[in-house]
Amino acid sequence: MAKFTVVGGDSSSDLAKRIARKIKSPYIKTEKKVFPDGESKITINQIPKKSIVVVVQSTYPPVDSNLLELLSIVSKVQKFSSKVYAVIPYMGYARQDREFLGGEIITIGVVGKLLKAAGVKKILTVDIHSKLALKELRISSENVSAMEVLVKHFKKMKMKNPVVVSPDLGGKERAVKFSELLKTDFIALKKQRDRKTGKVKILSGKVDVKDRDLILVDDMISTGGSIIKATQFLKKQKCRRVFVACTHALLVNDAAKKIKNAGVSQIISTNTIPGESAKVDVSKVISDALK
Incomplete structure (x- = not known):
């Protein structure tokens, strides 16, 4: 097996340590100092030579700060290694993968250029929002x-x-796979989102979920608008408890509280983004991919 050194960025230090333990590699921490004007100064110890350096850093909010920290760490460690891998458990800007409205910039492409320029040879991510973003x-x-x-x-x-529910038709494939693994039924709701206002509307008619526990499955939850609308709709169908399962729980603007107030019993996410809902560890999934 290739020799690795794992470097943990500030946003993913715990996950980075777990990955290092699983691949039996040295772990090097980074230190971050934030100045009053918002600038960050990153300090890193010397990297062992003749190893593949794996930099682990999610780019969740503050997205730009965490992305710049990732770029800074990579630019430093590539002086010690010709192979630098960026493990970005949550990939920010992955939703900006096409020009939805005229004049919009495909920002994930810009992120790719920055990572390449900094010295990244390979990227490993978890449940990226779209395959197009990966390309x-x-x-x-x-x-x-x-x-x-x-x-x-x-x-x-x-x-x-239990019934597995996708809050929209775009996530139907995910819900199907989840239900197959769980050996249960699934449904996919029809939703409509206004591209300008972001407001969500459920278009589905009645669904048969009476007295059944539901698992709303999504790749990520940001403001929780889709989850809230779906939960309110499902509660009217006389379902039992509603749980939320997602890989990336951004939960911005007090989203967790709003989701709970809508009737969700529990939000369960992974530690791609640390937080109260991060009950599921993805270090083995990442480690297996590195091996």
């Missing part, structure tokens, strides 16, 4: 799935005749 990075990239470890967590929970 737009234009660097050797691998996307791994957290679905199996999420399903494993739900199998341990006592649920009554």
Whole structure:
């Protein structure tokens, strides 16, 4: 097996340590000092030579700060190694993968150029928002799935005749796979989102979920608008409890509280983004991919 050194950025230090333990590699921490004007200064110890350096840093909010920190670490460690891999468990800007409205910039492509210029040879990410975003990075990239470890967590929970629900048709494939692994039924709701205002509307008619526990499955939750609308709709259908399963729980603007207020019993996410809902560890999924 190739010799690795793992470097943990500030946003993913715990996950980076877990990955280092699993691949039996040295772990090097970074230190960050934030100045009053918002600038960050990153300090890193010397990297052992003749190893593949794996920099682990999610780019969740503050997205730009975490991205710049990742770029800074990579630019430093590439002086010690000709092979630098960027493990970006949550890839910010992956939703900006095409020009939805005239004049919009495909920012994920810009991110790819920056990573390549800094010295990244390969990118490893978890449940990226779209395959198109992966292509737009234009660097050797691998996307791994957290679905199996999420399903494993739900199998341990006592649920009554569960149904897997996708909050929109775009996530139908994910819901199908989740339901197959869980060995249960699935449904996909129809939703409409206003591209300018961001407001969400559920278009589905009645669904048969009476007295059944539901698992709303998504790759990521930001403001929670889709989850809230879906939960309110499903609660009217006389369902039992509603759980949320996602890989990346951004939960911005007090989203967790709003989702709970809508009637969700529990949000369960992975540690691609640390937080209260991060109950599922993806270090083995990432480590297996590195090996």
